[in-house]
Amino acid sequence: MTVDEVIAAARAQTGLTDFGDPAILEGLEILLRSYADEAKFNERGSLNSHNEIITQLANRLKVEDWLKGHPELLEAPIEKPLFVFGLPRTGTTLLINLLAAAPGRNAFLRWLAYDPVPPPRLEELHAGPRYQVMQDKTQMALTYMPEIAAIHFEEADSPTECQFSMAPSFCAQVYESQANIPSYRQWLFHEADYLPAFRYHKRLLQLLQGETPGRWVLKNPWHPLFLDALTEVYPDAQLVMTHRDPAEVVGSICSLIKYVRGIYSDDVDLELIGRSFMETFHLMIDRQQAFRDKHGAGVILDIQYADVMSDPIAEVKRIYAHFAEPFTPEAETAMAGYMAANPAGKHGRHSYDLAEYGLTKQGVRAEFAGYIERYRIPVKD
Numbered sequence: 001m002t003v004d005e006v007i008a009a010a011r012a013q014t015g016l017t018d019f020g021d022p023a024i025l026e027g028l029e030i031l032l033r034s035y036a037d038e039a040k041f042n043e044r045g046s047l048n049s050h051n052e053i054i055t056q057l058a059n060r061l062k063v064e065d066w067l068k069g070h071p072e073l074l075e076a077p078i079e080k081p082l083f084v085f086g087l088p089r090t091g092t093t094l095l096i097n098l099l100a101a102a103p104g105r106n107a108f109l110r111w112l113a114y115d116p117v118p119p120p121r122l123e124e125l126h127a128g129p130r131y132q133v134m135q136d137k138t139q140m141a142l143t144y145m146p147e148i149a150a151i152h153f154e155e156a157d158s159p160t161e162c163q164f165s166m167a168p169s170f171c172a173q174v175y176e177s178q179a180n181i182p183s184y185r186q187w188l189f190h191e192a193d194y195l196p197a198f199r200y201h202k203r204l205l206q207l208l209q210g211e212t213p214g215r216w217v218l219k220n221p222w223h224p225l226f227l228d229a230l231t232e233v234y235p236d237a238q239l240v241m242t243h244r245d246p247a248e249v250v251g252s253i254c255s256l257i258k259y260v261r262g263i264y265s266d267d268v269d270l271e272l273i274g275r276s277f278m279e280t281f282h283l284m285i286d287r288q289q290a291f292r293d294k295h296g297a298g299v300i301l302d303i304q305y306a307d308v309m310s311d312p313i314a315e316v317k318r319i320y321a322h323f324a325e326p327f328t329p330e331a332e333t334a335m336a337g338y339m340a341a342n343p344a345g346k347h348g349r350h351s352y353d354l355a356e357y358g359l360t361k362q363g364v365r366a367e368f369a370g371y372i373e374r375y376r377i378p379v380k381d
Contacts, residue, residue: 001036001050003029010057019057020064020203023196027170027187028053034181041179045264049178053170055114060168062117063204073119073206081205081216081234082323083162085223086242087281089252091308095242096159096219098316101338102331106214107159108205110134113167119210126157162218165204169197173222177257178264180272189283194229202233224288231295238323241288244305245379246281246368247354247361253277254359255352274357278367285371306378312339 003025011017035041035049067073082099084092100107109125111134124131134156154160166172171192176185205216223230224241231237254273261268292299301322308315313335320327354360365372365379372379 001032001053003032006032006050006053006057009054010061013054013058014061014065016061016065018064018068019060020200021169021196023193024060024169024171024200027184027192028057030187031170031175031181031184034184035179038181038183039179040265040267042264042266045179049264056168056170059114059116060200063168063200063207066117066119067203067207070207070210073210074203076206076209076213078202078205078209078216078234080236080238080323081218082238082240082319083223083230083234084217084219084240084242085221086303087224087244087246087249087253087284088221089249089256090221090242090244091303091305092219092221092242093154094308094312095240095303095316095319096217097338097342098312098335099217099319100159101334103328103334104214106205106209106212106216108162108165108208108216108218109157110138110154110160111156112208113160113164116204116208119208119212121211125212131156159217159219161220161222162201163220163222165201166197169200171197173225177260179261180265180269180276185276189225189280194226195232198226198229198233222284224284224291227288227291239300240303240319241300242303242305242308243375243377245365245377246371247364247379250274250277250281250357250359250364251352251354254354254357258356270356271358274354274359278359278364281368285368289374302375304376304378 006028007019010019031053035046039045039049041049084095084099086092096107099105111131112120114134115130120128120130138154138156161174163172163174167174171188171194173188175181176188209216227239231239254270254277257273257277258268258270261273288300301319303315303319313332316335317327319325354364361381371377
């Protein structure tokens, strides 16, 4: 499939023509070429991945069309958005769900990532036809992909990674999660300009808050890769980074990627997954450290996964205190309600073995010894 074919399909699907910033076509072209030359898709994987690309561009067409008809939405600021990030599998999901439970907070919900137009009214956030379409899909995932659900499960109205607001700019790690596409990976991590994706990210949030004003809380484990671009678009962003024993992080993410790539391809190289994510995590750690060195050590609040697991609401209170935000009884009640309704292991237990990926605990910890020491990350055998 070519760039022109994707554009034509998205335009035919929507009847719209304007997708905004043409800079996004660079990533789309590289992604499509990587799919053709490197992905080793099975028939289902090829069909699904290309349909997903068309859907992403179609959604972008709808967003730009809505904003063209409602330009006043772009005048509303995104004030002090709170971004939670860290290496994946470090507790960002639990934190964002607790933060999003508080009254007056907006979160990027899973169903909104796939059907954002028109902007939802308050009563539509957790009900309605668009919500239900995604909820039906999540229930299918529980039935047919229980391994993935046990690792990472989201309801239709759960906060999802805001990298899905970058996916319509074709500048998002999600594509590399689904397939081994080294050319796209090289571009994404080392050559891409992230600003067009973050500019669209902001435009989308401005649209989504049109009927539901509130302070945004967002999460994306991959944000350490592009903090400079994030803070250029959101200069008053509040930044929180989670930390966990890298041996657990690597084992957990490799296991998730194994199952995800298995949906798209019958040829999944597990040791390649291990090597590539070790490289990715070094890059993420180095870039967030460079950002701190540039802007000051206090620019990011650090949270330990072990502390989140032992007393999650206490850690949320610490976040509020750090940013001088009032922590209300209503917020605490809502967060306690979330914890009661979502016990650990609700969708199954996740087990993994680093040896599958050609790695050992000792080897991973040795690779990241400096990171463990600098952030005083608890490790235990």
